[in-house]
Amino acid sequence: MPASDIPRLYHSVATLTPRGDVMIAGSNPNLDRSEVAYGTEYRVEWLSPPYMGVERPVIASAPRMVGFGQTLDVKVTIPESMQGGEVKVSLMDLGYVTHAVHANARLVYLKNSLSDDRQTLSVTGPPHGGVYPPGPGWLYVVVNGVPSVGVQVMIGDGQSPPVDQGAIDNLLKSTDPDQYEHAKDKKTEDGSE
Helix, strand or coil: CCCCCCCCCCCEEEEECCCCCEEEEECCCCCCCCCCCCCCCCCCEEECCHHHHCCCCEEEECCCEECCCCEEEEEEECCHHHCCCCEEEEEEECCEEECCEEECCEEEEECEEECCCCCEEEEECCCCCCCCCCEEEEEEEEECCEECCCEEEEECCCCCCCCCHHHHHHHHHCCCCCHHHHHHHCCCCCCCC
């Protein structure tokens, strides 16, 4: 894998893209002063793993909505050089990155079977929201470790979750929204709040 000579410190980010490469950016902010050893970094780098340079599987078509436990058909094109290889279907939440921490990323491999003509995958959605929460995701076909470009899908029924009005009422009843205002009026002997 290639290396970088750009210092990426605490405020850096790196994330997988739907295309399959990795975007790397950020650094520690230092007021753009040139005398600081690790100044603010504005350059963005793109890491292209080795699979980006080879022929890749293609998702020709896929449903936009994937229900829990639902079986659906995904049309694929598998390169001749990959025929007979191990086929996986991955569902990913690419998450978000801040302060060099990649949060909320999730990878779930879905049950699948390939048709005899090797052009249709029968794929079963995640069993429930505890395995993959409802919301957007990216579907990839991976053959011998080489991924397709991701296709965005909606997991679940696309509806908002039910609202528990009792829980909201209880929260509002037991919370004083003016706590900060009261605290500002109470100065201690040393002048702190």
